[in-house]
Amino acid sequence: MSPVAIIGGGPAGAAAAITLARGGAVPLLLERDATTREKVCGEFLGTDAAEALATLGIDLPALGAVPVRRAIFAAGRREGRFDLPFPAWSLPRLVLDEALLAAAVAAGADLRRGVAVTTTAEEGGAWTLRLADGQLERAGTVVLATGKHDLRGFPRRAAHRSIGLKLPLAGVPIGDAIAVLACAGGYAGLQPRAGGGANLCLALPEGTPGLAAAARDPAALLALVAAGSAAGRDLLRGAEPFWARPLAVAAVPYGYRAPGDSGVFRIGDQAAVIPSLCGDGIAMALGSGLHAARAILAGQGAAWHQGAWDRHVRPGMRVAGLVDAAMGRVPGAVATLAGWLPGVARWAARQTRLGGAGA
Numbered sequence: 001m002s003p004v005a006i007i008g009g010g011p012a013g014a015a016a017a018i019t020l021a022r023g024g025a026v027p028l029l030l031e032r033d034a035t036t037r038e039k040v041c042g043e044f045l046g047t048d049a050a051e052a053l054a055t056l057g058i059d060l061p062a063l064g065a066v067p068v069r070r071a072i073f074a075a076g077r078r079e080g081r082f083d084l085p086f087p088a089w090s091l092p093r094l095v096l097d098e099a100l101l102a103a104a105v106a107a108g109a110d111l112r113r114g115v116a117v118t119t120t121a122e123e124g125g126a127w128t129l130r131l132a133d134g135q136l137e138r139a140g141t142v143v144l145a146t147g148k149h150d151l152r153g154f155p156r157r158a159a160h161r162s163i164g165l166k167l168p169l170a171g172v173p174i175g176d177a178i179a180v181l182a183c184a185g186g187y188a189g190l191q192p193r194a195g196g197g198a199n200l201c202l203a204l205p206e207g208t209p210g211l212a213a214a215a216r217d218p219a220a221l222l223a224l225v226a227a228g229s230a231a232g233r234d235l236l237r238g239a240e241p242f243w244a245r246p247l248a249v250a251a252v253p254y255g256y257r258a259p260g261d262s263g264v265f266r267i268g269d270q271a272a273v274i275p276s277l278c279g280d281g282i283a284m285a286l287g288s289g290l291h292a293a294r295a296i297l298a299g300q301g302a303a304w305h306q307g308a309w310d311r312h313v314r315p316g317m318r319v320a321g322l323v324d325a326a327m328g329r330v331p332g333a334v335a336t337l338a339g340w341l342p343g344v345a346r347w348a349a350r351q352t353r354l355g356g357a358g359a
């Protein structure tokens with residue numbers, strides 16, 4: 001097999017590296033951060049993420065993950081509560097990403113940290129990767145796993161772009177629930193955080209009133225979310241931010257699905273971006289990493305991988321898009337429906353599990 005280079009050591013890149021290494025390859029895994037960093041993410045792991053992680057040798061309880069058993073949807077004075085139809089977990093990305101990279105190294109991958117790829121060029125089926133320090137790497141196969149960050153030459157186009165924010169909090173009585181709280185411009189997610197406290201995370205369309213202030217100031221972010229629902233107000237009343245300002249990421253292209261002809265194996269957020277809290281991006285990252293690696297080991301091309309993965313995620317992405325639109329436009333109706341017809345809410349939650357199963 002020709003040498004495989006994986007650009008990006010998030011969940012997608014690490015899953016691909018572990019699978020390729022187990023299959024006898026020695027993938028080169030290039031990660032631009034020298035040490036694992038916080039990422040804007042709700043850190044919710046559904047049943048498909050847990051299954052994929054088990055396949056990759058990651059034991060969630062052993063890493064300290066906390067169970068999430070219930071869901072709350074709230075908008076204004078309306079509120080719906082239901083039990084999740086599957087086991088779910090919360091685990092900080094710092095812990096998860098580090099465990100996955102360690103597993104990749106243990107499996108035999110060649111991990112290089114603090115190495116950013118700036119450009120790629122292909123000639124006659126051979127790839128040259130230029131690194132930020134000017135060095136070159138060569139590969140026969142390239143896996144694009146840069147997640148939220150686009151590599152030059154591989155733009156992701158989407159009709160709408162959002163700004164994502166994350167802020168861990170103390171003093172939030174969230175218990176074992178994930179709360180989806182309507183607010184100006186959309187909704188926020190709140191869930192328990194392993195090690196104590198809760199994780200507040202949201203992604204709102206660029207230009208949402210109050211979003212710029214919320215990205216700078218924890219108090220403004222808490223006020224924005226608390227204003228959207230009575231449940232949000234109650235949950236955030238005694239909240240104490242752990243950080244001086246929220247972590248932010250710009251230009252999140254929700255709904256993006258990669259074309260089938262880019263010449264590289266696109267995985268994770270570079271393959272498809274599902275609306276947060278309506279579906280699990282991490283599960284999709286892991287599942288697409290497994291899918292691409294198995295395709296490479298079987299001698300399949302990038303276009304085959306992209307087409308098959310896209311067919312796998314398309315129906316669930318549609319359901320997630322509908323839930324996302326409904327939460328944006330008629331959040332009160334969604335909260336009421338979730339309370340009155342929890343079976344429907346559980347059905348929708350199941351439809352948007354798009355990780356490894358069946359891929």
Ligand SMILES: Cc1cc2nc3c(=O)[nH]c(=O)nc-3n(C[C@H](O)[C@H](O)[C@H](O)COP(=O)(O)OP(=O)(O)OC[C@H]3O[C@@H](n4cnc5c(N)ncnc54)[C@H](O)[C@@H]3O)c2cc1C
Binds near residue numbers: 013042149201
């Ligand atoms: C607001 C918000 C909330 C979310 N909440 C959840 C949630 O609760 N549960 C869930 O499952 N998903 C959630 N997601 C989605 C989830 O965060 C992503 O889907 C997931 O991180 C994708 O994994 P990835 O490996 O594709 O990319 P990433 O996790 O972004 O990893 C990409 C890696 O590539 C590296 N990299 C980037 N560019 C280069 C380069 N040029 N050279 C080398 N390395 C590079 C980066 O440093 C990074 O480590 C959320 C997303 C947002 C925006």
